[in-house]
Amino acid sequence: GSVARFSCAVTSSPPATITWEFNQSMLPLQTDRITVLFNGVLQIHNVQLKDAGRYRCVATNIASRLKSREATLTVSKELGPKPHQRPQIIAGPQNVTASLHQTVVLECVATGNPSPIISWSRADSKPIDVYNAKVLGNGNLVITDVNSKHSGIYLCRATTPGTRNHTTAAANLTVLVPPSIVExxxxxxxxxxxxxxxxxxxxxxxxxxxxxxxxxxxxxxxxxxxxxxxxxxxxxxxxxxxxxxxxxxxxxxxxxxxxxxxxxxxxxxxxxxxxxxxxxxx
Missing domain, CATH: 2.60.40.10 (Immunoglobulins)
Known part of the structure; x- marks a missing residue:
């Protein structure tokens, strides 16, 4: 019933595409419980006993294909009713710098009982771009084709349903812009x-x-x-x-x-x- 998260950092030129394997079989990029972010993060929500096993990432570009060593996920069975738990962000957004027209992912993974609701806002109270931004999985914010208007501080908020109990995490998005002469x-x-x-x-x-x-x-x-x-x-x-x-x-x-x-x-x-x-x- 909790959340499992694996990360995979790859440096390559040209940039590699990252996929994941579970017990040496490829995982889908997204289901109702599984989300694979393009930056190499695997999220498994509402973990079940069948999710226990060996996971590894696979990095592929035009030059080669490389597999990581395996990591094991162990799932323990809950004994008795799960106690009430305030929301806690276990993987919040990180400060990121991007060039024009790139795609940016701001991650937000939270736990709690009942499962918290994830929402996003900007610290300057400006609306989030509804045309270029969408929520991926259970709360990750994806912004495509970024421009200077997307720069700012973004707030991830995890709230217990039906209550005011919440916690927040913030990250700054900086969009790099080529020079232009204004005078x-x-x-x-x-x-x-x-x-x-x-x-x-x-x-x-x-x-x-x-x-x-x-x-x-x-x-x-x-x-x-x-x-x-x-x-x-x-x-x-x-x-x-x-x-x-x-x-x-x-x-x-x-x-x-x-x-x-x-x-x-x-x-x-x-x-x-x-x-x-x-x-x-x-």
């Missing part, structure tokens, strides 16, 4: 000895690193050319500053760039500022 630098025309500022703002998860290129090569910062956060400032402009400047935003998910042109005009090409200006009221 692009603009091309400018400036006189010799003048000052120019190129703005560049980017967002992504984790926060992108900003760097600058001049005609495709790294900008050499010095006393005239400086970076303030993500802004590039050039003072005392000289003719050699006339170039194409590229803002590069990058994180572990990718990179993106945006460019702008600086045109330097010589002072003799422009009229000088007016001098000795005064005004009279007529």
């Amino acid at each position: 692009k630098p603009e091309s400018q025309t400036r006189p010799r000895a003048g000052t120019t500022r190129f703005m560049c703002q980017a967002e992504g998860v984790p926060s992108p690193r900003i760097s600058w290129l001049k005609n495709g090569e790294q900008v050499h910062l010095n006393g005239r050319i400086k970076m303030y956060n993500s802004k590039l400032v050039i003072t005392q402009i000289i003719p050699e500053d006339d170039a194409i400047y590229q803002c590069v935003a990058e994180n572990e998910q990718g990179s993106v760039l945006s460019l702008a042109r600086l045109i330097v005009v010589m002072s003799e090409d422009r009229p000088s500022a007016p001098r000795n200006v005064h005004a009279e009221t007529i």
Whole structure:
């Protein structure tokens, strides 16, 4: 009547598909009592005497097929009526980081008498995406095709039916997002000895690193050319500053760039500022 749980951790490239065997016969991926999660976890709910035996996981990819050593499940017969037991989460969700469009599983396995009811919510009270999220088995939350809106803290709640007795477990889902430039630098025309500022703002998860290129090569910062956060400032402009400047935003998910042109005009090409200006009221 309780819950049995086996886990199987596999590292491979390309990623392996994990299945399970019971007494050397393949188990179904899901029944009313058995759930196999794609991350290698086997859950058996409402354990029965017939579930006793040897279990092992099988990892398969295009390169090979590997079987684990066996683990034994022993089922003891209950003597007398089962006492009342408050809900207890024995395998709660774990913090997870995922890339865009991946599938994420937040596990939640609970015991108690009577069997607790599992429910999910977000700590920020936002609704859980009903189109991309579903409950697998007896309480595992599966989110497919994740995007930045799915990031947040998720709460698993195990409640005794008909009561307020409950317990909770929480996990943070972080969705990694490639950089995107939200404020692009603009091309400018400036006189010799003048000052120019190129703005560049980017967002992504984790926060992108900003760097600058001049005609495709790294900008050499010095006393005239400086970076303030993500802004590039050039003072005392000289003719050699006339170039194409590229803002590069990058994180572990990718990179993106945006460019702008600086045109330097010589002072003799422009009229000088007016001098000795005064005004009279007529």
